[in-house]
Every structure is written in C-alpha cells, then in structure tokens.
Amino acid sequence: MKSAVDQKTVDRLYATALKIRMVEETIALHYPKGEMKTPIHLCTGQEANPAGVCAALTDKDMVFAYYRSHGWYLAKGGHLGRMMGEIFCKSTGCSGGYGGSMHLIDLERGFAGTTALVAAAQPHAVGAAFTFKSRKQNRVAVSCFGDGATEEGIFQESLMFATLRKLPVIFICENNGLATNTWVKDRQPAFPIYKRAEGFGVHSVVVDGNDAVQVYQATQEAIVRAKQGDGPSFIECMTYRMLEHCGPNNDFGLGFRSEQDAVSWKQKDPIQHLEKQVSVDLQEQLRNTYQIEIDLAMDEARKAPFPTQLLPERLQCP
C-alpha cells in the first residue's frame, strides 16, 4: 500500500511539470525563427516523469539522462538561463554553447549530463552507483531513457551488473510507445518491458507515466530499496509524446498516427491531471512567475555572444 502524498508535494509536482510544459511550449513557438542552432527533442506530454522522479531525489543523487531531457534538467534543478543559452548555442549555455539541446549538464544540482546516443548513459549511472556503494555514500543514481533504449545491448549489461552488485541505481523507462516513428509493437516481442527487466532480478514495476504522483511514489520506494542495500529498481512509465520525434511540430502527416489517435492521450494530459489537484490561485501565480522567468531567459540567450574559444576553460580536462 502506497503512502499518501501531501498537498505540498502535489503542489511541487505541479510546479515542476508546469514549468517544463511552459518552457517546451516557448521553445516550440520560437524554434521556427531559426535562432536556436540545435535539434530539439521536446518532452511535451511526458512532464510527469521528470517531475515525479526528481521530487523524490536530493542534490546529492545523480541523474543521467538522454536527448529528450529539457524536463529532466529542469526537474533536477538545472538553471533555466543556462539551458536556454545552450539551446541558442551561446557561450552562456551550460555546455558553453558547444553541446546544444542534447548535451545539458548541471553537476552542482546532480544532473550528470545528457547524451545523443540511445542508452549510452545507462552504464554511466551504473558506474556512479558502483562508486556511491564503494564509498559508502548514501546516494542513488538514476538512469532515464525511452522504450527504444531497452533494445540496446548495453541495457542488458547495465541491468545485469547492477543487480549482480546490488547497486543503488534506478532505471526509469519513459515508454512513449515510439522510437522515432516506429511503434513498440513493431520493434519488440509483445512482452512488457518491466517484465524483461524483472528477468534480470531487478525489482520492477509499471506505473501511469502521466500521473506524477504515481511516478513519485514508485521512485520513493525505489530509493528506500536502494539506500537499504536492496539493489536496483526499474520503473516503466507509460506515457505519450505529443509532438514529433525531433522538432516543434506534430507528426500526424507521416502516416503512423493520426490526430484522432492522440485524443485519448490528450484526455490524460499530465498537466491537466495535476491541475485538478491544486488551487486556481497557485496555477495563476506559477504561470505568471514562470512567464517572466522564461521571457528573461529567452532574452538573455538571444543577446548572449556565441562562444569564441575552441573550448572554454571550465570544460577542459585538467
């Protein structure tokens, strides 16, 4: 039986999810102007996952994410201005303007970085968890990725090593049903992904990935397990990507899904779901605050200079 979640936590989940949605909508709105010199993989529709997971973490816990990670960066406490700077590929960006949307990092907030390579950060999270355990640190590592990433060989290796060494790592699979434009049923045998993870001896559950409270509760349980030495957990979050794989538009014209197909998922919109649980005052107050913050970040990113050095000093190897 899951422990109840108090109103303060629900408000916090809503605040994070709403901020992610508003940032993604702003990026989508301005992207066609061509000022953002980077491909973008928006997470619109998937906000409950980063909001739910990161609300259960501390700054000491580390998240290793992938290319669809604006939400993960923001939920872990990453600096919005530095993210916008990176998306505009300016020197003020969190990777000095050299990485773009797919290479976000904020080590102070425990956001260990993102990668364009599918599944590539999973062993990094496992390695970090190995370090945490070896040094007897009370920390967890989180690896997040899409359903497509579970088709990579490194996924099996990561699960196996994590379970063998009982590592404090949590695998978060954002199952949006799609890898680029191909449905999961055309790529994998009809067997639930979390059951496959269970086959490796990893404690595995499936949750409604559009319900931030469920995601938060499952993460809390996984953290307790990890910190008491019970090893890794796998959480499959069933969700839906509202926009195209890469870019600010929808993909209804490509033939693999229609606007009609999206209707049932729109009814399960993660933001609307949370809105039913928070006060109208809070909604208004947060929308106003975020709008100001986002406008400022956009403005500063636009005005900032492009990087001039080959590699900024703070990104060079010592």
Ligand SMILES: Cc1ncc(C[n+]2csc(CCOP(=O)(O)OP(=O)(O)O)c2C)c(N)n1
């Ligand atoms: C190792 C590797 N193989 C292939 C690609 C090309 N690629 C980029 S995104 C993607 C789909 C991955 O889908 P999924 O893991 O479900 O994540 P989603 O994009 O749905 O969030 C592929 C195959 C890549 N970037 N890296």
